[in-house]
Structure formats: structure tokens, C-alpha cells
Amino acid sequence: MNLKIVPHLLRFRQPAGTSRGVYTTRKVWYILLTSREDPDRWGVGECAPLPDLSCDLTENYESVLTEICRNTAESGQIDREALRPYPSILFALETAFRQYERNSFALWETPFSQGKAGIPINGLIWMGEYREMLKQIEKKMEQGFRCIKLKIGAIDFEKELALLRYIRSHFSSKDIELRVDANGAFSPADALQKLEQLANLDLHSIEQPIRAGQWEEMVQLTACTPLPIALDEELIGCNQLPEKEKLLSWIRPQYIILKPSLHGGISGGEEWIREAEKRQIGWWITSALESNIGLNAIAQWCATFSNPLPQGLGTGGLFTNNIEMPLSIQKDCLWYDPQGTSPSHSLFTSMNRI
Numbered sequence: 001m002n003l004k005i006v007p008h009l010l011r012f013r014q015p016a017g018t019s020r021g022v023y024t025t026r027k028v029w030y031i032l033l034t035s036r037e038d039p040d041r042w043g044v045g046e047c048a049p050l051p052d053l054s055c056d057l058t059e060n061y062e063s064v065l066t067e068i069c070r071n072t073a074e075s076g077q078i079d080r081e082a083l084r085p086y087p088s089i090l091f092a093l094e095t096a097f098r099q100y101e102r103n104s105f106a107l108w109e110t111p112f113s114q115g116k117a118g119i120p121i122n123g124l125i126w127m128g129e130y131r132e133m134l135k136q137i138e139k140k141m142e143q144g145f146r147c148i149k150l151k152i153g154a155i156d157f158e159k160e161l162a163l164l165r166y167i168r169s170h171f172s173s174k175d176i177e178l179r180v181d182a183n184g185a186f187s188p189a190d191a192l193q194k195l196e197q198l199a200n201l202d203l204h205s206i207e208q209p210i211r212a213g214q215w216e217e218m219v220q221l222t223a224c225t226p227l228p229i230a231l232d233e234e235l236i237g238c239n240q241l242p243e244k245e246k247l248l249s250w251i252r253p254q255y256i257i258l259k260p261s262l263h264g265g266i267s268g269g270e271e272w273i274r275e276a277e278k279r280q281i282g283w284w285i286t287s288a289l290e291s292n293i294g295l296n297a298i299a300q301w302c303a304t305f306s307n308p309l310p311q312g313l314g315t316g317g318l319f320t321n322n323i324e325m326p327l328s329i330q331k332d333c334l335w336y337d338p339q340g341t342s343p344s345h346s347l348f349t350s351m352n353r354i
Contacts, residue, residue, distance in 0.1 A: 001034065002036060002073060003069040003096075004069075004348075004349075005029055005030070005031060005032075005065060005069060006029065006030040006032055007027065007028075007351075008030060008291070009027050010026040010322065011026075011319060012318055013319065016126055026319070028048045028290065029062070029065060029092070030045070030351075031045045033096040033100050041103055042345045044096055044293060045091065045097075045293070046261075046290050048088060049261065050262070053233070053236065053262065054236070068093075078097060084240060085239055087268060090264065090267070091260040091297070094265050095293075098297075105296055105326075106336070106338055107301065108303065108304050113300060114338060115336060115337050115338050117303075118333030119335075121311050121329070121334050122148060122179060123143070123145035123314065124312070125140065125148060128155075133150070137163065141176070143332075147176070147177040147310040148178055150181070152181065152182055153185025154185075157194065164178065168202065177204045177310070178202075179203065180207070181206070182209045186209045188210050188217040191217075192221065195209060195221070195225050196227075198227050204228070205230045207230045207231075208230070208233050208234060209221060211233070213234075215250060219250060219251055222251055222254065229253050229254050229255070230255035231255070231257065236263065245275055253281060255283060255284070256276050256281060257286055257312070258283060260298055260301070261294065262288055283307070284307060284309045285302045285305075285312070285313070287312060287313050291316075291322050292323045295325070296325050296327055296336070299311075299327070299336065310332070311334075316329075323343050324341055325343065326341060
């Protein structure tokens with residue numbers, strides 16, 4: 001087999017505000033897997049590490065990626081144990097191999113891949129000024145979303161509470177499920193007080209109320225929180241099974257949120273799910289600003305589970321130069337059309353390669 005690396009610079013339709021700054025562009029690398037015997041058989045996976053967040057994004061990322069692809073091509077298989085420290089690369093290789101084996105972007109045989117069922121997703125409200133976020137909320141409601149996730153911690157907390165009160169004044173928790181993501185914005189000293197205020201608004205959960213790495217403080221919060229806590233950043237860099245067991249047993253969160261590019265690829269994500277379910281910890285899956293190649297792979301994998309919670313799979317429309325895939329959002333569900341247009345092998349071979 002041959003493995004080639006294809007870099008791609010994604011451009012956001014509008015600046016995307018996060019806790020780590022504002023994104024206008026996003027660099028990803030596609031791993032293109034081709035057969036030396038059958039030119040019609042191929043697979044592609046996406047490496048999409050996030051600056052200042054991914055555990056495997058270093059200054060020599062491209063050289064590491066090149067070496068891993070060289071070794072993988074020589075052996076003809078994925079060394080998952082060796083790739084535990086490189087979740088974004090592992091995820092791309094797992095995706096490329098899976099597509100190569102299936103010879104299809106429908107990576108598993110499910111009602112989703114057959115176009116018979118959609119995956120419920122949350123509508124994401126980006127960080128911004130009060131009026132901007134209010135407009136986003138109103139648009140998501142008009143589109144038919146029944147679960148909305150707001151990133152908080154960027155503006156005054158009282159204004160964020162006012163936004164949430166606005167929603168609750170028009171829609172009860174039976175009509176709209178609300179999730180918030182603090183991205184570690186609260187301090188341990190005031191976190192519980194803020195959680196109590198948020199809990200009064202009948203929210204579903206809060207992601208990462210305090211920054212990752214403060215285990216003792218997080219243990220105290222998860223033990224007495226009036227609002228279910230979901231861990232996200234806390235899982236990054238926790239790649240070995242004993243580390244995962246220790247984190248889940250020690251902190252005991254109400255939920256964990258899994259992003260294959262950050263949390264161990266597909267195999268590492270399944271490991272997290274098994275350990276969470278052993279401890280009666282809930283979970284859901286979300287994307288991490290990948291292009292449609294990564295988004296499709298995450299959605300195809302997500303559809304192999306029977307998890308009724310809304311997933312976080314709505315990032316495909318963020319970019320002006322995304323890779324076209326047969327994915328669409330209809331009301332509050334992500335759908336895959338098996339008869340739709342998928343990217344061709346020639347599209348990737350025409351791009352500049354490292």
C-alpha cells in the first residue's frame with residue numbers, strides 16, 4: 001500500500017470564537033491510502049490537531065506524521081499501542097484503513113449509513129457579544145433545534161445568565177434542552193456558586209467548569225454539583241488505559257465528551273466508552289472543527305452506538321472550502337445520503353503534498 005500526506009488550509013466563513021482565541025483558518029492533513037495493485041481502491045483520513053489544545057500538535061508534527069505513515073505503509077497495519085500519544089494521527093489512519101477495507105465512505109453498515117436515520121445533534125452557539133449570541137440562538141430555534149449548546153465564559157457572566165433566561169422565558173426544558181460549555185473559565189473559588197445559578201435555569205449539563213488538571217477541585221465539584229458536569233479538556237493527553245481508569249474512578253463526572261481527534265481516535269474513544277459505562281457515567285460524541293472528511297468518519301462511528309443523547313456533529317458548514325460530502329443537517333439531525341456526491345481520489349492527488 002501507499003500512504004501520502006496532503007495538507008489543506010480550511011477557511012472559516014466567519015471568525016470562530018473559542019476559549020483559545022478566534023480562528024479564521026484551520027490547517028489539517030489528509031492521509032491518502034492507495035493500493036499498488038488496485039487503483040480504484042483507496043481511503044482517506046483527516047489529521048486535525050487543534051493549536052493549544054491537542055496533546056500531539058508539536059513544532060515537528062509534519063515530520064512525525066511522515067515517519068508514522070512511512071512505518072505504517074511498510075508494515076501494512078496500524079500500531080495502535082505505539083500511536084496512543086498521537087490521537088489525531090491514529091484517528092486519520094483508522095479512518096483511511098476503514099474506508100479502504102469497505103471501499104466506501106459508509107464506514108459501517110447502519111441505518112445512518114443507509115440514509116434511513118439521522119443522528120440528533122445540538123445546535124452550537126459561538127462565543128461573542130450579547131447581541132451576536134442572541135441572534136445565533138434565535139436562528140437555531142427557527143431551524144428546529146431541540147438541543148442548544150452555548151459556549152460561555154467569554155462575556156460578563158450576568159449577561160450570559162440573561163441569555164439563558166431569555167431562552168427559558170420562551171421555551172421550557174421540555175421544548176429546548178440547554179447545554180453550556182465553560183471551557184474551564186470558572187475559578188475553583190466561585191465555580192459552585194455559578195453552577196447553582198445555572199442549575200436554576202434547568203440546564204442539561206455544563207462542560208469543563210474549571211480548567212483541566214485540577215483534580216482535587218474537580219472531585220469536590222462533581223460530588224456536590226447541582227448541575228451535571230461533563231469532562232472534555234480533562235481527557236486530553238490521558239491516553240493509556242490505567243490513566244483513563246484512574247481519572248474516571250477519581251473524578252466521577254456525570255458525563256464525558258469524546259472527540260476522536262483529541263481523545264484517542266476511534267479505538268481510544270471506544271476504550272473511554274467502555275470504562276465510562278462500567279462506572280455508570282454518561283457520554284456523547286462530538287467533532288472538533290474537522291472538515292467533512294473527519295466529520296463523516298465521526299458520524300459513521302457514532303451511528304454504531306445506540307446513544308439517544310444529541311451528539312455534537314454540526315461543524316461541517318463552517319468552512320468556505322470544505323470537502324464536499326453527502327452530509328446534510330435537517331432540522332436537528334445530521335443525515336448521510338449514500339447516493340450523494342463523495343470526493344474522488346483525484347481530488348486529493350491534485351492537492352499539494354508534503
